[in-house]
Amino acid sequence: MSIETGAPAQIEVVGLRKVFPLSGGGEFAALDDISLKINKGEIYGIIGMSGAGKSTLIRCMNRLETPTDGKILIDGQDVLTMNQKQLNMMRRKMSMIFQQFNLQMQKTVGRNVRYPLEIAGVPKHKANQRVKELLKIVGLEAKEDAYPAQLSGGQKQRVAIARALASNPEVLLCDEATSALDPMTTQSILALLQDINKRLGITVVIITHEMAVIRQVCTRVAILDGGKIAEEGTVDEVFVHTRSAAGKRLFGIIADQENSSDEKLTIPALRIVFDDENAQKPIIATLIRELGVDVNILAADVKRIGEKSYGQMLIAMPEDLESRKKTMDYLKEQGLTVKEVYPQ
Amino acid sequence: MNAAEIFQLIWVAFLETLYMTIPASLIAYVLGLPLGVLLVITRKDGIKPVPTFNTVLGAVVNLLRSIPFVILLAMLFPVTRIVMGTAIGTKSVIFPLVISAFPYVARMVESSLIDVDRGIIEAAQSMGSTTWQIVYKVLLPEAMPSLINGAAICVTTILAYTAMASTAGGGGLGSLAIIKGLNLRKYDIMYVASIVLVILVQLITVSGTKLTRRLDHRIR
Incomplete structure (x- = not known):
């Protein structure tokens, strides 16, 4: 490790x-x-x-x-x-947020966020002011007097985040x-976490x-x-x-596909793993044009991770040894990871 | 006996019933509420686990709860005499009522508090709350609707117990129904006293339910 x-x-x-x-x-x-x-x-x-x-x-x-x-x-x-x-x-x-949000259901959003300040003995007027700031950070200033039951899952998690930030934590x-949120809401919560981390x-x-x-x-x-x-x-x-x-x-799609495509494999193949830099290059086109190798694509997938793309491609292994060697050498020169895979 | 006389008897008995029920309920809660809290927080999976203490406390509460009120009333005569100055009369019944009701209250409070979502308590712990802060800022507020509902049940139970006050020479609507009504065969008094009791119980139950619903912010 x-x-x-x-x-x-x-x-x-x-x-x-x-x-x-x-x-x-x-x-x-x-x-x-x-x-x-x-x-x-x-x-x-x-x-x-x-x-x-x-x-x-x-x-x-x-x-x-x-x-x-x-x-x-x-x-x-x-x-x-x-x-x-x-x-x-x-x-x-060191604050914590949870899958089920764990907000106090009998207290308003504002009072939930104020709780960490109350237990730390922050004077009331100061605490109330801080609650407003915190709710602004998570974009829920308008919900201070609402009860958690009136909010959506994403909003509840935002309240939980505001509450977690109240004590000025380091972690x-x-x-x-x-995990309890739909994909869209997940995106917005993750963006908020990222923003909090940066700011x-x-x-x-x-x-x-x-x-x-x-x-x-x-x-x-x-x-x-x-x-x-x-x-x-x-x-x-x-x-x-x-x-x-x-x-x-x-690793979801890529690994899944890696496994499943390996299982479905009937002929020997080459797995090419590429990342951001070489994802932009016309490698396969070059392979066909300049090396004169017939390329038969069996499977391909590209994933975006943050700003970068990663992907893998399975191509049928050229049958004659010479073009197989040429292909592998060329791909390696391009900085790609190449692996021979065989039917299982 | 004319209506005015019956009304007079009922009115006095009604006041006597309240005179027993209200202080007995209040004192039963003063004792039972902290006891209920203790029963919850000292559990093995509670926020301040003291399992042995919890088992002993639970056993004592169960023992007290299992003695029928009429028997407890009689058993407590000597103690009641010391505590209340007398073992006979309306006022003296408050003491055995309290003794009989506070374990019941404790269990009622326990069952309300146990229903508070574990996750909410954990969140409070993760924020660095002391045990006391969790009790009065999380457990009790979160359980409030349920506690109110439980209180309505406890009060009606204590109210029902007061009907046995006649055994110790106490007054109230129950005594009136039994002594004047049943024993002296004045059935009209018995029925009226009973009806007033029924109305009283209904009133407490309905207002308890209404208050519970108004206080509960989970549903809306």
Whole structure:
């Protein structure tokens, strides 16, 4: 696992384990020796299938869940050795938003957002003023007196975000924050999170099972599988050069297609993986024109990740060895990843 | 006996009923509300888990709740005499009423608070709330409609208990119906007293339901 050095760590997890006793005796390790470092000011994604332990991991960070073993350092301070008072102070610097929003249903939007200020003892007039500022950030100034039941899912999550920002946190933990929202709303919430990260410099940790979420906003990502980190790195890196099986399973369309097209393969083929730079070049055209190779495209797919495109293409493997070699050499020269794949 | 006389009897008994029900309900809540809160927060999965304490408290509450009021009333005579100065009369009944009702209130409060969405409590914890802040700023406000509904049920139960006050020489509509009405075979008094009781119960129930609905902002 690559842990970058240089940027100061906001959150450092070292050898974290969380074991649940099983009812029939024995135990289940929800988290098994997890180590990772989240830098100040980045948007860090943790992705995994349900049951991979990602929720447990993020809940350990603010000790909603007590780990069995290991260390969690927030700004260098170990969360696990804190007493309740220190923990409460730390939690005010590390807010959380949830899949089900978890707003108080009997309080107005304004009072929900004011809650963190109330418990911190902020004077009323100051708190009220801050509530208005916060609601403005999330674009809900008009809803201060509404009750959560009158809002849409996306609006509720915006209120939850405003509430999370009230205490001027350094970290925002997002536990499946967009999973209960439709794709359009997900986009707008992600854009808001990105905006908050940029404007306020808040470190954001996102837990999700949707690759699209990671692709859209995260700088780095860890793939969690069976309580272990299967893979970690920058989003570009992990997405283009997926190594782990868990990563391939999660990467939606490309990985799916990779697998399914491999399964359907009846003849030997070449898989070409390209990224932004060479996606712009007319590689196949050049291949046909200049090398005189017949190209038979079996499958192709292009994905946009943020500002960049990534894709893969399956072409039938040229039958004579010479043109096969020529083709592969040429593609490699162009900086593409080429792999021979055979029918299974 | 003419209508005016019946009205006079009913009116006095009505006041006596209120005189027993209102203070008994208030004191039962003063004791039962914190107890209900304790029953919820000290659970194994509560915000301040003390499982052993919770089990013991639960057992005591159940024990008190399982003694029928009439028996408790008799059993408590000596204690009532010490606490209230006398064991006989309308006022003295308030004490056994409280003893009988507060465990009931505690359970009622418990069931209201237990229904508060776990996620909302977790959100409050994640924001660095103290236990006390979660109780009075999250648990109680979120459970308010349900607490009001429970209070209406508790008050009607206490009201029903007051009907047994005659056992300890107490007054009220129940005593009137039994002693003057049933025992002296003045059935008109019995019926009128009963009807007034029914109306009273209806009034409490209906206003409880209405208030619950008006306070609940989940549906709208």
